[in-house]
Structure formats: C-alpha cells, structure tokens
Amino acid sequence: MRQATQRKLLAAAAGAVIAAAAATASAPAFAQAKEQFFPLLPYRTGPYAPNGVPFANGYADYLKLVNARDGGINGVKITFEECETGYATDRGVECYERLKGKGPTGATVFQPLSTGITFALTDKAPGDRIPLVTAGYGRADSVDGTVFKWNFPLGGTYWDAADILVQYVGKKEGGLDKLKGKKIALVYHDSPYGKEPIPLLQLRAKMHGFELMLLPVTHPGVEQKATWLQVRQHRPDYVFLWGWGVMNSTALKEAVATGYPREKMYGVWWSGAEPDVTPAGDGAKGYNALTFLAPPGQGQVHKDILKYVYDKGQGSGKKEDVGEVLYNRGLVSGMMAVEGVKRAQFKYGKKPLKGEEVRWGLENLALDAAAIKKLGFTGFMDPIQTTCVDHQGSHSARIETWDGKKWNVAPEVYESDLQIIKPLIRESAAKYAAEKKIPVRDCAKDAG
Amino acid sequence: MKQHIGIVSVGVLLLAGLVAPLATGAGTPGFYTEVLLGGLMAGVLYSLVALGIVLIFKASGVFNFAQGAMVLFAALSVARMAEAMPLWAAALLGMGIMVLVAIVIERLVLRPLVNQDGVVLLMATLGVSYFMDGFGQTVWGSDIYSIELGIAKEPVMILEGVFQGGILINKDDVAAALVAALLVALLALFFQKTSTGRALRAVADDHQAAQSIGIPLNRIWVIVWSVAGVVALVAGMVWGAKLGVQFSISQVALKALPVVILGGFTSVPGAIIGGLIIGVGEKMAEVFLAPVLVKTFDLAGGGIENWFAYVLALLFLLVRPQGLFGEKLIDRV
Incomplete structure (x- = not known):
C-alpha cells in the first residue's frame, strides 16, 4: 500500500515536472x-x-x-x-x-x-x-x-526601364520615327542583370530602325577602357548605361576620358544614385538616369x-x-x-x-x-x-539629372508601352x- | 633552334593577331593606335602589381596571392587618411602602415611556416588576402573613395595632323606609365647598388647559402615584404586616382597572375613586359576579336578580356613553362 502511494507520488511529481517543463518550453514559443x-x-x-x-x-x-x-x-x-x-x-x-x-x-x-x-x-x-x-x-x-x-x-522591370528610355530619347529627337538611322549603345554589366533589357531594345531597334550596339562590361566593371574606346570609335547618339556598383562611376570616368558627352548618357534606375556619380566628381555633371520608386x-x-x-x-x-x-x-x-x-x-x-x-x-x-x-x-x-x-x-518612371551636387528629378512621368x-x-x-x-x-x- | 620553335610560333601568332585589325581594315590607324595605347596603359597598371609578386617570389620563393589585397589595403589607407591630412603625409603614413603589415605577416605567418612546402605558404597568403580584404573594409569602409593626384581627367588630342580625328590620350595614363618606369628604376638601383639589395638577391639565389654567410633571413623577409608593400601602395595610389579606391581594385589586381605566368615569376623586366603584353592583348581581343567571334560562331556575346588574359598566359605556359624571362628549373633526379 505504502509502495503504491509512493509510486503515485512519484508519478505525480514526474507529471508536475513534465508539465512545468512543457510550460517553460511553451513560454518562449508563445512569446x-x-x-x-x-x-x-x-x-x-x-x-x-x-x-x-x-x-x-x-x-x-x-x-x-x-x-x-x-x-x-x-x-x-x-x-x-x-x-x-x-x-x-x-x-x-x-x-x-x-x-x-x-x-x-x-x-x-x-x-x-x-x-x-x-x-x-x-x-x-x-x-x-x-x-x-x-x-x-x-x-x-x-x-x-x-x-x-x-x-x-x-x-x-528592366523591360519597362529600357522601353521608357527609348521613348524618352525618341521624344528628344522629335518622335520615335526620328530614331531611324540613329545609334544607341547599351553599355551593360555582363551578367543576367545587364542582359535583361536586350530583347526589348532589340525589338524597339527593329521597330524604329535605330542601330543597337551591345557593349558588355565584365564583372566588377572597373575595366572599361576597351568599351569606351568602341564608344569613341562609333560615336553613338546615346549611351544607355546598365551598370551596378563601381561600374557606374567607372563608366562616367571613362566617358570623361574619351570625351563622350554625359548629357547623352542615360542610366537605368540602378545607375542613378549618389555613389554612382560622386566618385566621378564634376565629370558626372549632366548625366541622366531613370528613377522609379523613391x-x-x-x-x-x-x-x-x-x-x-x-x-x-x-x-x-x-x-x-x-x-x-x-x-x-x-x-x-x-x-x-x-x-x-x-x-x-x-x-x-x-x-x-x-x-x-x-x-x-x-x-x-x-x-x-x-x-x-x-x-x-x-x-x-x-x-x-x-x-x-x-x-x-x-x-512608370521619371528622368533625373545630376547637376554636380544633387539629382534633379524632371516632373514628367513616363509609362512603358x-x-x-x-x-x-x-x-x-x-x-x-x-x-x-x-x-x-x-x-x-x-x-x- | 628546335627548342625555340614553340615560342617563335607563339610570337608569330601574336604578331599576326596584333596586325590583323589593321590588315583587315577592322579599325582605322588612329583608332587602332588608341586601342594599342589603352592596352599599354592598362598593362602598366598590371605590371605594378606583378612587380610586388615577383619581388616576394624572388626573395622568399613565396607566391604572394595577397598582393592585390595589399594594393587595396594601401590605397584605402591613403585615401581615408588623405581626408584628414595632405596627400603626401597620408602616403608617408601609408608606407609606415605597409611596413607594419610586413612585420606582422613575417611574425605571424611566415616565421611559423619556415621550411614548409611552397603550397602551404601559398595557401597562407591566400588567407592573408581574404583577411586584408575584409579587415581593410572593416577599418576604412567599403564606399568608393578618391585619391586626387591633381592630374586633369579630360583627354588630350595628339597627332591630329597624322590621324583623322587625332589620337586621344589621358594625362593620368601617362603619369601612371612614368611612375611605373621610375619605380622599376628605383628597384633596380636598390637591388644592384645597396648592400640590402645584394643580400636580397643572395637570399633569392639560395636561402641556405645566404643564411650560412650570416644574412638574417627573417630581416630580409620583412624588408622584401615591406618593399612589396610600398610597391602596392604606389600601385594603389595610381589605380585609386584613376578608378577610385574600392574593393574591386583587389579583384582587378588578379590580372597580375597571367602577367607573372607570362613574364616569369623571378623577373622584374618580365613583370613589365608581361604586363604590357597582357594589357595590349586583352584590349585588342575585346575590341577587335570579340565581335568577330560572336558573328562567326553566332555566340551569345559577352566581354572576353577577362579570360583572354589567361588564354594568353596559358599559351606561353605551354611553350615556355618558366615564363618569358623566368629562370629555367632543372632538377637532377
């Protein structure tokens, strides 16, 4: 009888310990x-x-x-x-x-x-x-x-970005039909990111008759001499910059070094932030980029x-x-x-x-x-x-321009087609x- | 003559590749010259990093994989310190830091590994490289910093009467070439005319023999790593002024690998000439060869200059394993 009581007490104690442990364990889970x-x-x-x-x-x-x-x-x-x-x-x-x-x-x-x-x-x-x-x-x-x-x-998406850039430069020329015979160079990060706009730009090139030059820049993008020498050789009417990180500021420096006007350069929204332009100093003045969110x-x-x-x-x-x-x-x-x-x-x-x-x-x-x-x-x-x-x-997206100190966002809103x-x-x-x-x-x- | 057939063939192949753009009319003479100059200037920058690797390899037999990281660390140090003091003072302090780095590496990495296999030392420098890359950014930051040497960035046109549109050159490229030439001259003087330089060469020729005549190996190692550190600092400042000081410098410095493979691990002139060959080769390939490859084989496209440098180096490796100017290793078995 006494043994049975002891067993019951032991079982009750064990039960209490398990219940306490479970309660302790569930406390943080509940929190x-x-x-x-x-x-x-x-x-x-x-x-x-x-x-x-x-x-x-x-x-x-x-x-x-x-x-x-x-x-x-x-x-x-x-x-x-x-x-x-x-x-x-x-x-x-x-x-x-x-x-x-x-x-x-x-x-x-x-x-x-x-x-x-x-x-x-x-x-x-x-x-x-x-x-x-x-x-x-x-x-x-x-x-x-x-x-x-x-x-x-x-x-x-990058197709929106590329589309809006084509629309923008078309407007600057006086209409998309005026792009016929023009040259647009895409200077892009040689990665899935940089290659993403190519199908859209090729389609637009076919539609409007402009020549699309594809100029890849290998990771991380600090070696662009060859790229910008080609820009200098072919003198495209516009350069679309699809860079990221140090590639952007290097592109601007190389544009200065080869004498390509920054006013004719348009970056995607990932090529239009402060770290992209400030390292290039005054050389970045006049450079444009897209801005969409924020x-x-x-x-x-x-x-x-x-x-x-x-x-x-x-x-x-x-x-x-x-x-x-x-x-x-x-x-x-x-x-x-x-x-x-x-x-x-x-x-x-x-x-x-x-x-x-x-x-x-x-x-x-x-x-x-x-x-x-x-x-x-x-x-x-x-x-x-x-x-x-x-x-x-x-x-939708807008165009911003770097004035040497800050980005100025133009009020016009562009919608991709x-x-x-x-x-x-x-x-x-x-x-x-x-x-x-x-x-x-x-x-x-x-x-x- | 028979043993030179390989290298002669490669030479002829490269020469043919070099003149092909002109012969086929792929580029006007003016543009071709610009690409050539651009390649030479890039090559000078690669040579500056390769020099550091060669110096350490010559004196200690260690392939210093961390040379690129040292370039980044030195450039970061100078760029950040120059925000608070004149550039010359920052450069001097930077030199002090690189000597300190050399002492620490010698004490903590090289000394405990003395007499270990070359691969072990290579792996150790790989570790040093990752440490310096990360530590440098932790201490100095990971933004893009600038070093202003006061050289105008705008291009200059020359030979406008000879080539239509002239030839475009950049003053900072010319300055980089002059700095490289000056550095090589100073190093040559240091190695040939000073007792420390002679001791370094003795250690390079035979460690044990040098030690047996009383040349302190540890001190020599500190000196050579310090010299390589100062070379890294010069390279970092030149590169930093041109590209901005940022982590990517460390990655571009990897281009020094094909340079030393091509030029030879033990030759200072090899580092210079190797750098120039790689620089010109990759720029020519990117501008003239890549479009032809894409068109002919209907390829997806993409930049080729990064891997083409290694193709060039491998080509030389096949016909001249010790590099253009490297010492031929002959082991008796």
Missing part, C-alpha cells in the same frame, strides 16, 4: 508567436557594397520604424536578421537556406537586390512557399503571375525615421545619408513588404503569417495615393495595384513554364 520574421540579404562588403549598403540601411530602418512607431504590424512585432551575400549568387542561396525557416512562421519574404540571386531563388521559392519581391530588378517576365506565382517585381529627398516618413529611429540611436547608417536614392529605395521596398503582410492580415488575421499567406497579400496589394500619403511616402512612389495576372502593379511589353512577357513566361513544366494558373479560379 515568439507574435513575431513576423524578415530575412535580409544585404551586401555591405565587396565590389557592390557602395550601392548595397544604403539600400540595406533603408530597408532595415523601415522595419525598425514600424516597430518603434506602430508597435509592429498590427501588434505583431517585426524581427529581422541580415546575412551578407556580397552580391554573390552562391552566398545568396546559402543565406536563403539559412534564413528561410527562421521565426515562428518562417521567412516572410525575400528581397535579394540581385538579379543573379533572384534567378537562383525563383526555382526554390515555390517549393518553400516564400514570396520574392524584386522591386525594379529580377526577371522581367516574372510580372506574369500566372506562371511566376511567387515573384513580385513591384514597380518596374527619388532622392525627404518626406514625412523620413521625419518619422529620424525621430523614432535615429534620435534613439537605432539608425542603421549615417543620419546624413537618410534620403539618398538607394536609401529611399530600400525604404520603399521595406514598406511594400510590410504592406503585403498588412494586406494579408485582412484575410488571415492579425497574427504572424506564413510566406504563402503574405504572397496573397502581395498579390492583392492596393496602394493608392491616399494610402501612400497615410504612410508618409507622398512623392516617393506612384500608386501600385497588383493582381493575380500582374505582379508588378505600376509601370504595355502593348509592346505584354506580348514579350507572355511569350517569355510561357517558354519558362514549358521548360520548368509549371502549370499555368487560371486567375479566374485561382486568385488565392
């Missing part, structure tokens, strides 16, 4: 349950660091702002972790693998800021059910949500960032860099990811969400002028509305779907 994890893939070192750092700072600062000012996304605290990629595709994939399962619901969304890494992750994201936001970079055909369910090139400058959101983040000593970079082109682009990219979560919370509830739930939010993003104003981003982006078919949501781009997107996406054996979504039935 974690109100967290939304954002993986960050910056490059703060290496040849592309001058451009990678401000973007990463803007992105991280926005996440910090949402926590500090709003207490998270509808009460769900944001956590994030950086994994340095150095802009290398292999390291980017390694970082993706390391971070994809972190946080109570896994990674929310990946934004690698690298077309090479985007190409690699495009194959992986569907399996892991994590969306990829590639605002202004990545595969141009990934606009097509019927094939690329997990990719979101929000705000712009031109330089400060607005309401920056005031909030300075107040809630920098004044508390939590800023990711230097206070004086807040408002630079790439900082702002990181800021807007962070905001769109957060808004994707917010949108998804309408459907799935105000709780930490899985990547596939956030994907729905990104596919149903609707940021009109009022919403943009409420977020403090007026003047820093155009309205965006995504759908199951269109994962881009906006197709979707009549030209859409068939290209459909054709390329269909080819991709056939190659990868991806079933094409029927958006009438599958918008979820």
